[in-house]
Amino acid sequence: MSQHDFNIANQSFPATRTDLNNALVALASNSSGDAEPATKYANQWWYETDTNTLKLRNEANDAWISIAVLDQSGNAVQSITTAGLTLGSTAISATGTEINLLDAITRGSILYGNASGATARLAKGGAGTVLTSDGTDISWATISTSTPDISFPDWTSPTNTYSSSGTWSKGSLEDTDLVFFFAVGGGYGAGGGGSTIARAGWSGSGMILFGQAKAFDGCAYVIGSGGAGNTAIDRVAGGNTTVTLSSSNGSTVYSTTTSSHSLATVAPRVTTDFVSGQTNNPYELIAATYPKTVGGVTYQTNGLARSILTTTLAVVFGPGQGSGLADNQTGQYTAGSLGTPQTSLYSGDGGSGNGGNGVYPGGGGASRYSGSGAGGNGANGNLRVYHV
Numbered sequence: 168m169s170q171h172d173f174n175i176a177n178q179s180f181p182a183t184r185t186d187l188n189n190a191l192v193a194l195a196s197n198s199s200g201d202a203e204p205a206t207k208y209a210n211q212w213w214y215e216t217d218t219n220t221l222k223l224r225n226e227a228n229d230a231w232i233s234i235a236v237l238d239q240s241g242n243a244v245q246s247i248t249t250a251g252l253t254l255g256s257t258a259i260s261a262t263g264t265e266i267n268l269l270d271a272i273t274r275g276s277i278l279y280g281n282a283s284g285a286t287a288r289l290a291k292g293g294a295g296t297v298l299t300s301d302g303t304d305i306s307w308a309t310i311s312t313s314t315p316d317i318s319f320p321d322w323t324s325p326t327n328t329y330s331s332s333g334t335w336s337k338g339s340l341e342d343t344d345l346v347f348f349f350a351v352g353g354g355y356g357a358g359g360g361g362s363t364i365a366r367a368g369w370s371g372s373g374m375i376l377f378g379q380a381k382a383f384d385g386c387a388y389v390i391g392s393g394g395a396g397n398t399a400i401d402r403v404a405g406g407n408t409t410v411t412l413s414s415s416n417g418s419t420v421y422s423t424t425t426s427s428h429s430l431a432t433v434a435p436r437v438t439t440d441f442v443s444g445q446t447n448n449p450y451e452l453i454a455a456t457y458p459k460t461v462g463g464v465t466y467q468t469n470g471l472a473r474s475i476l477t478t479t480l481a482v483v484f485g486p487g488q489g490s491g492l493a494d495n496q497t498g499q500y501t502a503g504s505l506g507t508p509q510t511s512l513y514s515g516d517g518g519s520g521n522g523g524n525g526v527y528p529g530g531g532g533a534s535r536y537s538g539s540g541a542g543g544n545g546a547n548g549n550l551r552v553y554h555v
Contacts, residue, residue, distance in 0.1 A: 199214040236248070347375060348374075349513075351515075354369070356395045370517060373423065390547065487516040491542070
């Protein structure tokens, strides 16, 4: 340990030689000592022996910059003092504590940002778990190894009923919440004018969609209007009720159409009997098999079918056909083949009597089979949504 003012005074040769040697020793030992050198120079090194700290004098020569603390017993650098470490051109902003999380990290653990915005460790989950997010934080969750049951809603109690066109939003529903869309098209207007072959109005078609709320979010729905009754022979078609998924969900269009029934899954789900409201499994949406008697009423072959048959069986989801003269599926028209309007379990009945209007939603108008005037109007359709 040696310190010197590094100023060689005029003196005799032996004293000069001693003074030079002392200066060189101080220079070689970084001016080491418990106290700072009495004479200090800009950019001068000083090793403070009582704290084992290597320091450098700043260029203003008014303060010391601590560089590192040494471990003299272990012959190692104990710490480096820095206001920020730069690798290449990137400044390191992480704290030492955060960087140390990389040291001896347990097998399977991951680093993540915690609620304080700091780096933290998350230990691995148990066997069969997956990493999930609640939209804010991550965690491990158990994978379900069985197919979850899906419960049908109470079809008589929709969460929302829409009678005019619009755009559907999931609102407060979670993305994965399940919803049913039950759509009915507009019923047909019936023929009239007293003709012996004036046709009764068919009903609108039924359609059921099922999937996650995120698949329906932002979809546009158009409600089909009922067809107007007329004084001609033929019936007048009602409008289709359609559901069009948003562009981010593929812009797929689902329609009640004019086919016998319409049934679709927006996300795969569900099987069997729609009438009973039972829990079903696995994920496949198919039409129920009829005739089926529920509450003393026997329903026609397909539970979603619109009513076009020359039978007085009721329908389940599709509305009913109006009464009066009707097509008996062979091209002939006979009086009274549908003298009684068809009824529906969950939609509107057909119009009754002589030229009666169809019942909302979707019922077909009754033909005017005596006297002058138009047949009954078909009822407008609607859309019912159920949260399950």
